[in-house]
Amino acid sequence: MRTDLFASRHIGPRESDLQHMYQTIGVADMDQLIYETIPDDIRLKQPLQLDAALSEYEYLTHITELGKKNKVFQSYIGLGYHPTVIPAVIQRNIFENPGWYTAYTPYQAEIAQGRLEAILNFQTTVIELTGMEIANASLLDEGTAAAEAMALLFDVRTRDQKKNNANKFFVSEDILPQTLSVLQTRSTPIGVELVVGNHETIELTADFFGAIVQYPGKYGQIYDYTGFIANAKTMDIKVAVAADILSLAKLTPPGEMGADVVVGTTQRFGIPMGYGGPHAGFFATKEEYKRSMPGRIIGVTIDANGNRALRMALQTREQHIKREKATSNICTAQVLLAVMAGMYAVYHGPKGLQYIANKVHASAVTLTDALNQLGVYQTNTAFFDTIMVKADAAKIRPIAEQHEINFYYIDGETISIALNETTSIAHLNQIVNVFATALGKAPVTVTELSAQSQVPAQLERQSAFLQHEVFNSHHSESQLMRYIKKLERKDLSLNHSMISLGSCTMKLNAAAEMLPLSMPNWNSIHPFAPIEQAEGYQIMLKQLEHQLNIVTGFTGTTLQPNSGAQGEYAGLMAIRAYHLSRGDNHRTVCLIPSSAHGTNPASAAMAGMDIIVTKTTPEGNIDVEDLRARAIEYKDRLSCLMVTYPSTHGVFESSIIEITNIIHENGGLVYMDGANMNAQVGLTNPATIGADVCHLNLHKTFSIPHGGGGPGVGPICVNEKLVPFLPTNPIIPTGGDQAITAISAAPYGSALVCLISYGYIMMMGSEGLTNATKYAILNANYMKARLENHYPVLYSGECGRAAHEMILDCREFKQKGIEVTDIAKRLMDYGFHAPTVSFPVAGTLMVEPTESEDLAELDRFCDAMIAIRKEIETATAEDANNVLKNAPHTLAMLTANDWNFPYSREAAAFPLEYLSENKFWPSVRRVDDAYGDRNLVCSCAPIEAYM
Structure with a gap:
C-alpha cells in the first residue's frame, strides 16, 4: 500500500477484501458491477481532468503557503462580522473534535442527548438575550434569518382578515446591505413589495403587513424602537428586529420593545469570521407563531421512565414535510456553530457577557473621545460598538492599510469603525495614530478605557438573563472541559461507528481536510475585506469552482x-x-x-x-x-x-x-x-x-x-x-x-469550510474521486447482497443493482407489532445510528454505507441487522414487552436491582460479541414525542415549571 496516497486512507475496503465482496455480490470484478449499475449511454468516456493528487503532507504544505497570501489586518469593518476570541477550550474540545463535528442531525434523540442539551443552551441564550418566548436551533446567517422573518410575518398575516391582501414590507434604510439584498431576492417571487426608508419618517399604511429594523443600525446608531413598534401595532403591522447579540447584554432587548420576531447572527459568540462563514444565525419569536417558525426547535420531554429527555420538537411543522405549502425550505440548522456559540455563553455566563459588552462599548467611547481631541467628530448620537466619523477617506485609507487596519468607508468623507472583543488599548492608539498622521497632528495617547456610557438611559438593559445554573457553573476551563466531555459521551458520532444514512452520505471527514480551519490566515478574514487582502481565498475558491465545473x-x-x-x-x-x-x-x-x-x-x-x-x-x-x-x-x-x-x-x-x-x-x-x-x-x-x-x-x-x-x-x-x-x-x-x-x-x-472540499479534491485527484464513487457503489451492493435475504429491498436497477444506497422494506413486520421505529431504536443497542427512517417511503430504512467504511464495519452493521431480523421473528403482536419495543436499553436499566423483562440483560445490551469491548450506552430510554409537543418547553427551565 502506498502510504502517501490519501485515497487509500479515505476509502475503506482493502485490496484483499475485493474478491470476497465481488463473490458475495455475484460479479467478477468492479467493471462488471459498474456496467450493471450505471446505464452505458451516460458513462463518461474520459477521466476527470484534475490536477494530480497531493499527499496529506503535500496538501498541508500547499494550504499553509496559500494561506500566506491572505493578509490578516485588524478588522473594524463591522456590518455584522467581527473578530472574536474563540475560547481555546471550545476550539479544542468542540470545533476540532470529531465527536462533535461528525455527528448527524439529532433525529434519533436517545443517542444525541449531549448535542440536544448544547442546542437547548443556545436556544435559551437567544430567548433570554432577545427577550422573546421561543427560539429555534439556529439558521444559516443573519441575512437569510431576516428573510425567514419576512416570510413568517407574510404567512401569519392571513390569520387577520383585515390583513389578507396586505403585501408591503417596510425595510429600514439602516439594515445591513447584504440583508437587504437577500430580502430583495426572497420577496419578489412570493409577491411581497419592499419599501425601504427611514423608520422615523415612514408613513405606514394598512397595506403593510410587516417591517424590519436594525438594532443597532448598520453604522452603529442606536434607536429606541418602542414608539415605532407601538405605532405599527395600531395598524396590525408586525415588526421584526435584526439585532446584534452581544449588544443585547447591555441594551434593552427587542422583546421588551414589543418586537414580534428578533433575528441576527451569533458569530461574535466565539465563532471565527472565516471570510463569511459558517456562522449560526438566530431566530426568536412569540410562541403563537411556533407552527409557522422556520428551522428546527429542540424541546424538553420525558422518556419511557418519565425522566427528562430532549428531542426535536413539533416535527410536523418542519418545512420539508409541508412540501409546496411550505413558507421556507430550511430543513437544517448550523448546529456545530450554534453549539460553540451556546458554549461561549455557558463559559462566560451573564456577568462575563456583560463584561465583554461593556468593554467593547468602553473602547468605542474611548476612541470617540480621543478622535474628538484631534478634531475628528463622531456623528452617532448613541452607539454600542460602532462609531461613524467625518474624515477624508482618501487620506485615511492608505495610512490605515499601511498599518494593516481596515475601516469601512461609507463615502469619501464618512468612515465607520466597529470595535470588538479583541480590541485593546494598544489597538485604540494605533487607530488614533492613523488619524493623527493623516491630519498632520500630534497623536493623543489612550491610557485607560472611559467609564462613560453613550447608551441612552432608557435603552440600558435592566432585566436579568441567563440565570439558569448551566450558565453559572462552568467558568473555569476544567469545569467547561468536563461539561463538554459529559455531553459528548451522550452522542453517537462517526468516531464510534458508521452512520449509514441514505441520501445523507456520512463519509469520512479527514483530519488533514479539517486542520486548515484553525489556521488564522484562513479563519480570521472579514468577508468584506478588500479583495486584494484575500488573495489566498480568491485562488482557493476559484480553483474549487473550477474543480466542481469539471466534476459536473x-x-x-x-x-x-x-x-x-x-x-x-x-x-x-x-x-x-x-x-x-x-x-x-x-x-x-x-x-x-x-x-x-x-x-x-x-x-x-x-x-x-x-x-x-x-x-x-x-x-x-x-x-x-x-x-x-x-x-x-x-x-x-x-x-x-x-x-x-x-x-x-x-x-x-x-x-x-x-x-x-x-x-x-x-x-x-x-x-x-x-x-x-x-x-x-x-x-x-x-x-x-x-x-x-x-x-x-x-x-x-x-x-x-x-x-x-x-x-x-x-x-x-x-x-x-x-x-x-x-x-x-x-x-x-x-x-x-x-x-x-x-x-x-x-x-x-460559508467560505471557511470550502477549504475542506478543496482539500478533499486536491488529495483525492481524478482517480481517487472516481474510485470513491466505485467503492460507494461496491459497499452498497455488498450490503444489499448480505441483507436482501432478510429484508426485502424495495427498488433496484434493471440488472438488480443498487446505486450507492438501497431501501429496506420493513412494512411486513407490522403484523408482528414491530414498526420501523422499533428497528431504529434497537440498532442503538447494537452501537449504531439508524439508517434514514421512512424516507422516501414510509415504513422503510434507507441505507447508504459510503466508500469510507471498511469491510469489517460493513459486516458488523449487517450482522446487527440480521440479528434484529431474528429478534423480529420471535415477536408477537399480542405481546409488546419484547426487546425491540423496549429498545433502547440504558445502563440504568441494566444495573437496576429489578429486571422485569422476559429476556435476559445480556440479550438486551450485549446481543453480539463485539459489544462487550466497545459498548455505546444510550443515555435515556425511548423519548415521548407527543408529551413534549403537548408541553412545549424550548429553554433550560425545568420541565416542572411548565406542568
Missing part, C-alpha cells in the same frame, strides 16, 4: 448558497431569471416527481413557481409517459423539471436522457438535485444526463462534516445559459453579468 460537466459555479436547500432555491432562481431575460414571464410551471424530497416543492414554492407533481411507476422510477403528458400539457408555461439522480430510491434510471429531452423539447430547463452525487463523480455527471443546473451538497459528497445538522454548503453548478444569472453581493460583487441579488449574506457563503 458544467461551465459556472457559485459557492454562495450555504445549505443544500439554499442551493435548490438558487438554482430555481437562476432558471427564473433566464426565462425572464427572454421575456418568458409566463414560464412558471415546475414539474416534480412524487418521489422527490420535500425541500424540492418547498424551494419551488419560494421561487414563485406553480408545482405540478408527476407520477412514479410501481418500480419507483419516474413515469415517463405521465411526465411527457404533463410537459406537453404545460409546454407554453413550462419552466423546469426538478429531478434527483440517481433517483431518491437509489436507482440509476435508464430513461434519464429521454426525460431531460422531453423537458427541453417543451421549452423548460432541468434542475438536478445533487443529494446523490456520491454515485456520479467520475463515472457520469449532470451535464451528460442533460441537466442545466445542479446543486451539490459539499457536506455530503465533498467531505464537509454534518456537524450534528450543519454546517453545510450547497453550491450550484450551471451550463453557459445560466452563468449570467449566478448571484451577486452588494459589497463584494460576484456572479454573472445579469446576476440575481444575494442568496445568502456573505459573497462566497
Whole structure:
C-alpha cells in the first residue's frame, strides 16, 4: 500500500477484501458491477481532468503557503462580522473534535442527548438575550434569518382578515446591505413589495403587513424602537428586529420593545469570521407563531421512565414535510456553530457577557473621545460598538492599510469603525495614530478605557438573563472541559461507528481536510475585506469552482448558497431569471416527481413557481409517459423539471436522457438535485444526463462534516445559459453579468469550510474521486447482497443493482407489532445510528454505507441487522414487552436491582460479541414525542415549571 496516497486512507475496503465482496455480490470484478449499475449511454468516456493528487503532507504544505497570501489586518469593518476570541477550550474540545463535528442531525434523540442539551443552551441564550418566548436551533446567517422573518410575518398575516391582501414590507434604510439584498431576492417571487426608508419618517399604511429594523443600525446608531413598534401595532403591522447579540447584554432587548420576531447572527459568540462563514444565525419569536417558525426547535420531554429527555420538537411543522405549502425550505440548522456559540455563553455566563459588552462599548467611547481631541467628530448620537466619523477617506485609507487596519468607508468623507472583543488599548492608539498622521497632528495617547456610557438611559438593559445554573457553573476551563466531555459521551458520532444514512452520505471527514480551519490566515478574514487582502481565498475558491465545473460537466459555479436547500432555491432562481431575460414571464410551471424530497416543492414554492407533481411507476422510477403528458400539457408555461439522480430510491434510471429531452423539447430547463452525487463523480455527471443546473451538497459528497445538522454548503453548478444569472453581493460583487441579488449574506457563503472540499479534491485527484464513487457503489451492493435475504429491498436497477444506497422494506413486520421505529431504536443497542427512517417511503430504512467504511464495519452493521431480523421473528403482536419495543436499553436499566423483562440483560445490551469491548450506552430510554409537543418547553427551565 502506498502510504502517501490519501485515497487509500479515505476509502475503506482493502485490496484483499475485493474478491470476497465481488463473490458475495455475484460479479467478477468492479467493471462488471459498474456496467450493471450505471446505464452505458451516460458513462463518461474520459477521466476527470484534475490536477494530480497531493499527499496529506503535500496538501498541508500547499494550504499553509496559500494561506500566506491572505493578509490578516485588524478588522473594524463591522456590518455584522467581527473578530472574536474563540475560547481555546471550545476550539479544542468542540470545533476540532470529531465527536462533535461528525455527528448527524439529532433525529434519533436517545443517542444525541449531549448535542440536544448544547442546542437547548443556545436556544435559551437567544430567548433570554432577545427577550422573546421561543427560539429555534439556529439558521444559516443573519441575512437569510431576516428573510425567514419576512416570510413568517407574510404567512401569519392571513390569520387577520383585515390583513389578507396586505403585501408591503417596510425595510429600514439602516439594515445591513447584504440583508437587504437577500430580502430583495426572497420577496419578489412570493409577491411581497419592499419599501425601504427611514423608520422615523415612514408613513405606514394598512397595506403593510410587516417591517424590519436594525438594532443597532448598520453604522452603529442606536434607536429606541418602542414608539415605532407601538405605532405599527395600531395598524396590525408586525415588526421584526435584526439585532446584534452581544449588544443585547447591555441594551434593552427587542422583546421588551414589543418586537414580534428578533433575528441576527451569533458569530461574535466565539465563532471565527472565516471570510463569511459558517456562522449560526438566530431566530426568536412569540410562541403563537411556533407552527409557522422556520428551522428546527429542540424541546424538553420525558422518556419511557418519565425522566427528562430532549428531542426535536413539533416535527410536523418542519418545512420539508409541508412540501409546496411550505413558507421556507430550511430543513437544517448550523448546529456545530450554534453549539460553540451556546458554549461561549455557558463559559462566560451573564456577568462575563456583560463584561465583554461593556468593554467593547468602553473602547468605542474611548476612541470617540480621543478622535474628538484631534478634531475628528463622531456623528452617532448613541452607539454600542460602532462609531461613524467625518474624515477624508482618501487620506485615511492608505495610512490605515499601511498599518494593516481596515475601516469601512461609507463615502469619501464618512468612515465607520466597529470595535470588538479583541480590541485593546494598544489597538485604540494605533487607530488614533492613523488619524493623527493623516491630519498632520500630534497623536493623543489612550491610557485607560472611559467609564462613560453613550447608551441612552432608557435603552440600558435592566432585566436579568441567563440565570439558569448551566450558565453559572462552568467558568473555569476544567469545569467547561468536563461539561463538554459529559455531553459528548451522550452522542453517537462517526468516531464510534458508521452512520449509514441514505441520501445523507456520512463519509469520512479527514483530519488533514479539517486542520486548515484553525489556521488564522484562513479563519480570521472579514468577508468584506478588500479583495486584494484575500488573495489566498480568491485562488482557493476559484480553483474549487473550477474543480466542481469539471466534476459536473458544467461551465459556472457559485459557492454562495450555504445549505443544500439554499442551493435548490438558487438554482430555481437562476432558471427564473433566464426565462425572464427572454421575456418568458409566463414560464412558471415546475414539474416534480412524487418521489422527490420535500425541500424540492418547498424551494419551488419560494421561487414563485406553480408545482405540478408527476407520477412514479410501481418500480419507483419516474413515469415517463405521465411526465411527457404533463410537459406537453404545460409546454407554453413550462419552466423546469426538478429531478434527483440517481433517483431518491437509489436507482440509476435508464430513461434519464429521454426525460431531460422531453423537458427541453417543451421549452423548460432541468434542475438536478445533487443529494446523490456520491454515485456520479467520475463515472457520469449532470451535464451528460442533460441537466442545466445542479446543486451539490459539499457536506455530503465533498467531505464537509454534518456537524450534528450543519454546517453545510450547497453550491450550484450551471451550463453557459445560466452563468449570467449566478448571484451577486452588494459589497463584494460576484456572479454573472445579469446576476440575481444575494442568496445568502456573505459573497462566497460559508467560505471557511470550502477549504475542506478543496482539500478533499486536491488529495483525492481524478482517480481517487472516481474510485470513491466505485467503492460507494461496491459497499452498497455488498450490503444489499448480505441483507436482501432478510429484508426485502424495495427498488433496484434493471440488472438488480443498487446505486450507492438501497431501501429496506420493513412494512411486513407490522403484523408482528414491530414498526420501523422499533428497528431504529434497537440498532442503538447494537452501537449504531439508524439508517434514514421512512424516507422516501414510509415504513422503510434507507441505507447508504459510503466508500469510507471498511469491510469489517460493513459486516458488523449487517450482522446487527440480521440479528434484529431474528429478534423480529420471535415477536408477537399480542405481546409488546419484547426487546425491540423496549429498545433502547440504558445502563440504568441494566444495573437496576429489578429486571422485569422476559429476556435476559445480556440479550438486551450485549446481543453480539463485539459489544462487550466497545459498548455505546444510550443515555435515556425511548423519548415521548407527543408529551413534549403537548408541553412545549424550548429553554433550560425545568420541565416542572411548565406542568
